[in-house]
Amino acid sequence: MSTILVVDDDDSVRSFTARALMIDGHQVEQADDGDVALEMIIAKNGVYDLVLSDIRMPAMDGIEMAKTAVKDYPDLKILLMTGFAEQRERAADLSKIIIDVVPKPFTLADIRTAVKTALNS
Numbered sequence: 244m245s246t247i248l249v250v251d252d253d254d255s256v257r258s259f260t261a262r263a264l265m266i267d268g269h270q271v272e273q274a275d276d277g278d279v280a281l282e283m284i285i286a287k288n289g290v291y292d293l294v295l296s297d298i299r300m301p302a303m304d305g306i307e308m309a310k311t312a313v314k315d316y317p318d319l320k321i322l323l324m325t326g327f328a329e330q331r332e333r334a335a336d337l338s339k340i341i342i343d344v345v346p347k348p349f350t351l352a353d354i355r356t357a358v359k360t361a362l363n364s
Contacts (some may be wrong), residue, residue, distance in 0.1 A: 244268040244290035245362055250308070251279040251324075252300040256347070260295065263351050264358060278301030281311055288314030293361055298325040298344070313340045322361040324349070 246268050251257040255273070261271045272291075274280035277300050284291065294312070296305035309321045324345040342361045343355065 244270065246270045246272070246290065247273060247358065248272050248280060248283060248291045248294045248296075250274045250294065250296035250300070250305065251275060252265075252276055252297065256297070259351075260354055263354050267355060267359075269358075276300045277305055277308035281308050282320070284316065285311050289319050291319065293303065293320045293322060295322045295324065295345075295358065295361075298323050299345075309341055320361055320364065322357060324354075 244267065247264055249261050249264070249271055251260065252275050261273055264271050272285055273281065277296065280294065280296060281303065282295065289312070292324065296308060298305040304349055305323050309323065310313055312319055312321070322342045322343055322345060323341055324347055340364050343357065347358045349357070
């Protein structure tokens with residue numbers, strides 16, 4: 244299956260999401276902030292099939308991480324998630340570098356479907 248990097252500063256959301264994706268057979272790595280995720284992307288030369296990232300995080304938000312990552316890895320698939328309407332609006336101008344924004348809270352079925360769609364895009 245695919246290798247997915249899940250990025251969220253909320254441990255429970257990150258763990259829930261990672262478990263959901265592992266059920267589908269994906270290899271999942273986790274990061275607790277955008278800056279950590281960016282380091283992981285660089286260290287692995289952008290080989291992730293998908294980066295699934297929260298937008299709002301303390302050190303580096305998902306939007307900044309996405310913008311920075313695609314400079315060196317333009318084919319990297321990025322799917323963002325947020326529970327804040329204003330964050331979703333901030334991501335609207337990123338349509339050329341992200342696949343979509345998944346609204347939180349989401350169900351197991353919601354996130355699995357969103358990831359499947361993103362991977363097939």
